[in-house]
Amino acid sequence: xxxxxxxxxxxxxxxLSLPWSRWVRRYLWKDQSVPQIRTAVENxxxxxxxxxxxxxxxxxxxxxxxxxxxxxxxxxxxxGQIQIEKKTVSTPEHxxxxxxxQIGMVFQNYALFPHLTIRQNITYGLHQQNKKQQQARVxxxxxxxxxxxxxxxSPHQISGGQQQRVALGRALASxxxxxxxxxxxxxxxxxxxxxMRQEIRKIIQETKTTAIIVTHDEKDAFALADRxxxxxxxxxxxxxxxxxxxxxxxxxxxANFFGKTNLLNETEKNKGAKLEDGRKAxxxxxxxxAKNGVRGVVKDVTFxxxxxxxxxxxKEGEEELVVYxxxxxxxEVGATVSVTHQx
Amino acid sequence: xxKFLCLRFRQLLRAYCNPWVLSxxxxxxxxxxxxxxxxxxLSWDGSGGKESLSELGIQEWEFEDALDNTGILMLxxxxxxxxxxxxxxxxxxxxxxxxxxxxxxxLVLPLAIPPYIASDTYWNIFDYTGYIPYTLxxxxxxxxxxxxxxxxxxxxxxxxxxxxxxxYVYLLARASFLQQSGSLxxxxxxxxxxxxxxxxxxxxxLARPAIIGGVALVLMEVLNDYGAVERYGIKTLTTMIFKVWxxxxxxxxxxxxxxxxLLLVFFILALxxxxxxxxxxxxxxxxxxxxxxxxxxxxxxxxxxxxxxxFGFGFLIPTGQLLYWASQTFSQVWDRDLAWSIIxxxxxxxxxxxxxxxxALVMLYSLRLHKTTLLxxxxxxxxxxxxxxxAVVAAVVILSLTWLDQTLLYSLFFLPLILGYVIRFLRLSFxxxxxxxxxxxxxSLDEASKSLGATPGRTLLRIHLPLLRPALIIAxxxxxxxxxxxxxxxxxxAxxxxxFFTLSTITFRLAVTDGVPYxxxxxxxxxxxxxxxxVFILNYLLYRxxxxx
Numbered sequence: 024x025x026x027x028x029x030x031x032x033x034x035x036x037x038x039l040s041l042p043w044s045r046w047v048r049r050y051l052w053k054d055q056s057v058p059q060i061r062t063a064v065e066n067x068x069x070x071x072x073x074x075x076x077x078x079x080x081x082x083x084x085x086x087x088x089x090x091x092x093x094x095x096x097x098x099x100x101x102x103g104q105i106q107i108e109k110k111t112v113s114t115p116e117h118x119x120x121x122x123x124x125q126i127g128m129v130f131q132n133y134a135l136f137p138h139l140t141i142r143q144n145i146t147y148g149l150h151q152q153n154k155k156q157q158q159a160r161v162x163x164x165x166x167x168x169x170x171x172x173x174x175x176x177s178p179h180q181i182s183g184g185q186q187q188r189v190a191l192g193r194a195l196a197s198x199x200x201x202x203x204x205x206x207x208x209x210x211x212x213x214x215x216x217x218x219m220r221q222e223i224r225k226i227i228q229e230t231k232t233t234a235i236i237v238t239h240d241e242k243d244a245f246a247l248a249d250r251x252x253x254x255x256x257x258x259x260x261x262x263x264x265x266x267x268x269x270x271x272x273x274x275x276x277x278a279n280f281f282g283k284t285n286l287l288n289e290t291e292k293n294k295g296a297k298l299e300d301g302r303k304a305x306x307x308x309x310x311x312x313a314k315n316g317v318r319g320v321v322k323d324v325t326f327x328x329x330x331x332x333x334x335x336x337x338k339e340g341e342e343e344l345v346v347y348x349x350x351x352x353x354x355e356v357g358a359t360v361s362v363t364h365q366x
Numbered sequence: 367x368x369k370f371l372c373l374r375f376r377q378l379l380r381a382y383c384n385p386w387v388l389s390x391x392x393x394x395x396x397x398x399x400x401x402x403x404x405x406x407x408l409s410w411d412g413s414g415g416k417e418s419l420s421e422l423g424i425q426e427w428e429f430e431d432a433l434d435n436t437g438i439l440m441l442x443x444x445x446x447x448x449x450x451x452x453x454x455x456x457x458x459x460x461x462x463x464x465x466x467x468x469x470x471x472x473l474v475l476p477l478a479i480p481p482y483i484a485s486d487t488y489w490n491i492f493d494y495t496g497y498i499p500y501t502l503x504x505x506x507x508x509x510x511x512x513x514x515x516x517x518x519x520x521x522x523x524x525x526x527x528x529x530x531x532x533x534y535v536y537l538l539a540r541a542s543f544l545q546q547s548g549s550l551x552x553x554x555x556x557x558x559x560x561x562x563x564x565x566x567x568x569x570x571x572l573a574r575p576a577i578i579g580g581v582a583l584v585l586m587e588v589l590n591d592y593g594a595v596e597r598y599g600i601k602t603l604t605t606m607i608f609k610v611w612x613x614x615x616x617x618x619x620x621x622x623x624x625x626x627x628l629l630l631v632f633f634i635l636a637l638x639x640x641x642x643x644x645x646x647x648x649x650x651x652x653x654x655x656x657x658x659x660x661x662x663x664x665x666x667x668x669x670x671x672x673x674x675x676x677f678g679f680g681f682l683i684p685t686g687q688l689l690y691w692a693s694q695t696f697s698q699v700w701d702r703d704l705a706w707s708i709i710x711x712x713x714x715x716x717x718x719x720x721x722x723x724x725x726a727l728v729m730l731y732s733l734r735l736h737k738t739t740l741l742x743x744x745x746x747x748x749x750x751x752x753x754x755x756x757a758v759v760a761a762v763v764i765l766s767l768t769w770l771d772q773t774l775l776y777s778l779f780f781l782p783l784i785l786g787y788v789i790r791f792l793r794l795s796f797x798x799x800x801x802x803x804x805x806x807x808x809x810s811l812d813e814a815s816k817s818l819g820a821t822p823g824r825t826l827l828r829i830h831l832p833l834l835r836p837a838l839i840i841a842x843x844x845x846x847x848x849x850x851x852x853x854x855x856x857x858x859x860a861x862x863x864x865x866f867f868t869l870s871t872i873t874f875r876l877a878v879t880d881g882v883p884y885x886x887x888x889x890x891x892x893x894x895x896x897x898x899x900x901v902f903i904l905n906y907l908l909y910r911x912x913x914x915x
Binding site for chain 2: 043044095096097120121122123124125126127128130131132134135136137138147148150151193194197
């Protein structure tokens with residue numbers, strides 16, 4: 024396995040453009056409370072192996088899209104460096120132009136050229152090849168994406184799912200070393216998302232492409248990625264496989280990011296994943312209502328379809344426990360129950 | 367430290383040493399820098415300039431008179447256009463009454479009539495042989511008092527300016543009213559404010575930035591005008607620049623006056639931007655207005671009159687009079703001069719608008735590629751010319767060309783004129799291409815093109831140019847028509863041969879210098895007809911988003 028991408032200690036800040044009144048406050052009245060810069064990415068390092076699919080996940084403003092734009096060369100870093108196939112492409116002093124990087128990018132709004140047909144859109148990036156090669160490659164891509172029948176239509180004449188496939192095909196046409204996908208599913212209907220995830224994973228795997236996906240939806244990350252990188256306010260929180268980040272979160276933020284978690288003080292009887300701060304995280308579905316274990320009073324029961332959420336208050340001064348259970352078996356609000364950890 | 371400086375220098379060099387940035391800066395320097403050079407001719411202690419004026423035999427009181435007249439003209443026109451523009455826009459946008467649909471676009475039409483053409487027409491309507499004085503005389507009233515004190519005086523000039531320039535206020539006010547959420551106004555009505563209260567407490571304050579912006583445009587047109595005030599014999603700063611320049615042939619005197627005029631313009635621009643300070647709310651655009659209330663009987667009649675008066679005086683009467691004159695004289699006016707003036711006008715307009723379009727495109731694209739503070743400042747400076755009165759632009763062109771070479775001005779023939787048009791109308795082209803072109807193209811298209819290996823040049827050619835085509839056409843038409851209408855600049859910078867005419871200068875010569883307004887009707891109508899095209903485009907662009915119309 025060779026390393027396709029390597030990022031070292033990358034940082035990016037933006038200087039805010041201040042409106043008149045705030046400019047006066049900042050620079051004439053020297054009001055320090057007016058911020059000048061916003062930190063988007065802070066000291067981020069990771070690497071991506073050939074053929075791997077990596078997901079960058081975080082809330083909005085966590086810097087995930089900025090990292091993608093830095094890799095593509097659309098932004099310049101303030102610190103750190105980016106290497107693609109051992110060649111340094113971005114440092115604060117020098118950035119190679121995006122058009123020379125051989126990176127494919129799928130944009131959130133697809134960014135299809137509205138005045139070109141589907142076929143012309145896909146051909147756009149192949150201008151260095153001759154006509155024959157272009158023809159062959161476009162036909163190949165159209166076959167792969169099952170878009171043959173739409174080749175001569177305009178982007179606005181086809182559906183959202185098809186537009187997304189065109190965007191993917193356009194990015195893949197020139198066989199990029201690295202494929203970047205920026206929130207690829209956020210513009211799709213909920214019903215379309217699941218099949219599109221499957222399809223895109225299939226296409227990426229078939230073409231043996233190395234890919235980085237930016238998303239805020241943990242389902243996208245779990246379904247597609249080999250590794251997940253969780254970001255918060257520009258800083259990496261954890262890097263690991265989907266199972267690792269879900270079952271062995273390193274801190275409370277990561278634990279809560281992927282759904283409700285019981286964070287318990289460290290005692291011997293509490294099992295579960297140990298966090299950096301010493302607490303332990305236990306997923307609600309790993310707890311069951313049982314005869315033995317921690318005793319408490321049921322405070323609230325909510326039905327969510329696949330499961331019931333039961334909130335149990337053990338004793339005064341202790342944290343509430345949340346338990347997911349497929350059936351209640353007679354448990355109701357006010358009843359005394361025991362909670363235990365599944366093995 | 368020196369290493370750091372060296373590094374920083376290389377970074378700067380890399381950032382600014384590329385063809386796009388350099389050409390953008392070059393355009394700014396050639397187009398805008400002369401405007402600032404003119405200030406060096408303003409003597410701050412008041413001695414130098416005035417000395418040269420008094421040496422020319424111009425008394426101090428003459429200068430003060432010109433300043434006073436300019437001020438009164440601006441004040442009167444500003445107030446009347448404010449009232450006419452905002453009230454008609456309010457009525458047409460929020461009520462239905464007989465003719466409201468027709469007025470909604472008809473009220474813009476006076477914009478097609480340059481003030482100097484309207485003033486010629488009204489001068490002759492109100493002249494001794496005109497209809498109103500004739501009727502007055504028939505009633506046994508001496509019309510002389512009316513003619514000399516109202517129709518052919520300051521009042522007459524303010525009347526002309528107000529009724530042909532109010533559409534600037536109307537257009538911007540209406541665009542702003544249309545953006546105001548219908549539900550906002552409906553809630554005001556439900557909270558018990560009547561329609562007057564709603565206008566003064568809600569509609570007007572929300573649209574105020576736009577309305578004042580419109581008034582500022584009107585004032586700049588007033589400062590720009592030469593033809594109308596000359597016709598009415600009112601001494602303003604602009605006519606004074608002319609006089610000093612053509613009669614006394616004094617560079618420095620004209621430049622001194624031009625600098626004062628420019629200061630006045632900057633003062634208006636400053637006031638206009640100050641009134642926008644502190645406005646950080648965005649007007650809701652959601653919630654379209656429901657059914658417009660239908661006005662009945664007396665109210666409907668009042669609303670109709672309110673719109674019919676500006677439309678009538680601003681467009682119908684002058685156009686009707688011109689049509690009548692033209693039909694009477696059409697067969698006699700076709701001569702070599704008129705034919706040549708049309709050819710001259712069209713070719714000048716074609717060259718100027720093509721050049722302006724290309725320059726604006728280059729600047730906008732450089733700005734899109736390198737959105738640095740320096741470049742956005744440069745483009746702002748380069749487009750200042752639109753606020754600069756024609757007489758000042760002319761002075762600037764003369765100044766810069768004579769600075770290069772004393773004989774250059776007369777040997778270049780068309781070039782000074784083209785340069786003047788470019789300086790003055792670059793903003794128009796720039797703004798059209800920006801707002802209906804580049805702003806509509808998502809930046810992710812540029813990025814997609816880049817990531818697919820396209821250089822900036824290829825992206826411009828393959829992506830932007832095809833998408834920009836409508837905006838480029840609009841920019842071309844706007845500048846084309848403005849060049850046809852432009853009088854002040856053309857008169858000063860036209861090649862100094864006695865038989866060189868454009869449509870606007872031949873109109874002015876026939877109507878004012880030769881005193882045969884009937885013969886000027888045909889070229890006037892050609893200019894007006896050409897002027898109607900961009901009015902319709904403007905109307906379409908401003909209101910295409912509002913479906914309730």
